[in-house]
Amino acid sequence: MGKKSLFGLALATTAVVLSACGNEDNHYYSIATASTGGTYYPIGVGMGNLWTEELIDQGIRATGQSSAGSVENIDLLRKEEAQFGILQGLIADQAYRGTGIYEGSAYEDLRTVTMLWSNVEHFVLMNNKIESGTISDVEGTSFSIGPQASGTEQSTRALINGIGLSVEDVSPDYLGYDDTISSMRDGRLDGGSLPAGVPVTAITDMYASGVRATVLDVTDEQLDSINELYPVFFRYEIDAGTYPRQEEPIYTIAQSNVLGVDKQQDADQIYLLTKILFENLETMYEVHNSAREMTLETALVGVSVPLHLGAYRYFVEQGIDIPNELIPPEAEEDEQE
Template sequence: MGYNAKSFVMAACAATLGLGAMPAAAEEADYILATASTGGTYYPVGVALATLVKVRLQPGEGIGMSAISSAGSGENVRLLREDEAQFGIMQGLYGYYAATGTGPLESEGVQENLRSVTMLWQNVEHFVIDSDRVDTGDMADFAALAGESVALGRRNSGTIGSNAAILGGFGFDIYEDFELVEGGYGPSAEALQNGQVAGISTPAGVPVGAISQLFAAAGDGVTLLNMTDEQMTTADGGRNLWTPYTIEAGTYPGQDEAVQTIAQPNFLATQADLPEENVYMITKAIYENLGFLQAIHPATNAMSIEAAIAGLPLPLHPGAIRYYEEVGIEIPDRLRP
């Protein structure tokens, strides 16, 4: 086959994959994507991302990806630092901690080797309690559980870190003021249904599988709490990270009314030293195949190229910058390495 004919065939194959012409300097790799517990949103979205990479990039470019369950954002920082994973889904809050060497990551210092790839979806706070404990129907009811057993996430997870920050805004030290029952989303929901805990908090993209199952099984025996405007401000604690979010009526079984809560961003992080071409192709594959992701998990319905860099707490990887600039996204200085 002559050079021109071979080039034509390669271009046609690339077009079939939905990626256009591929840069020549890509390196074959099989990446690990760290997610969180299987009952939340991180894991199924991670599986969707990994599947997309395998389908679109592995056949022609040798770039594969596999999603693994983990304890969540806090552990994912460590997994990327120690090269046990090359990509990780994280809460915006943990990206902030990693970038500043603060909070639960203070002892580890600033994580110089972490970069952002893209915003994924909003992490919606779900505070759910036993309906027998409902008085106001808002966060005052959760505050009233001080001293009792609650499930706020696995140790070192983004879930427990998020809950520590939010409840810290209300004046609580969760490790001192509550009896913590550690576990992922599924076990936490089961613990509430079985009366082992009085309340849980499961921050994730809606709908959360474990919460759907909880409401289907427990009915009006559990209540999803609202936040007042004042409580939203208190929960954010001046970070400008959490914003108001409405969980629409009917999102969960038996949920007849909308619930007002808050949400923070989730994003895809990677290592700074990964090849630029590989990260470029992965970023491009994501945004040229959003329908593929959205067909797998509805949390990705919030994704769009217009919101790709909104609220990212870490500088962008050069490969992601290259793609975004190609499609006309203006990159602020704070997101440049």
């Protein structure tokens, strides 16, 4: 059974359970995440558990569901098969604006709730292929750009294009993280892209097992060039010692993983869910280390898609300065009522 079928089966099962309760005031929210082995899934499940535990007396239940990741999550939101989706910032931006893989099919009803955690870019390359120590060194190498149709593939293409190269300038492979490091260890691959929350298990394994490879830096000039095309990236420093035998900081970049939602979702409900989330961050921190990046101060970092009206109301209430581009178009109508 495919991942979409499993997602649909999970939703159908939950719908049956809720209908059996016989309460028309029940609200069920599915949170589309990614595969069970990544970070999206445990954080989505933890968020669903939090909302359910805090709001079950109000008829609210939420569940994290596995999926194929950001690209499928956009599709699930469009089809109303999921009410929330954890999204790579780049994918959310492209979907909303109708660029990249969404050219001609913009999802203008997409809104965001908050930044969740940083998706940190890790371009790794065998040491014998390194010249400048920056991501431009991937030119002419055999390089995994991530599984086909994945968020990793899209972000890798964005970074390569952003520095004036194209995938044709490398010999691309389409591997997952563990397979990338394994192929490098066996001498079948020069490098690969492994964006994720720090630390990345596969890269810890790379350093610990003696693979003679390094995570490449991204210069300020490269960051500016990338953001001219894809304005969702920001500076991120990986501290020395984060990985075994990593003696120097790594000056890379990151994009935000964001919580996406359709604008049609009820504003009062989204306000309540946003409020509960931020009033119980300590619970989320216990779910996964990456969740510790979630704070009111960082809620809008790397977010480029307008906020949902409910989340917007909450952040205004908390005194957060909302950039004009993140104010939902619905806010003006809301203020006139």
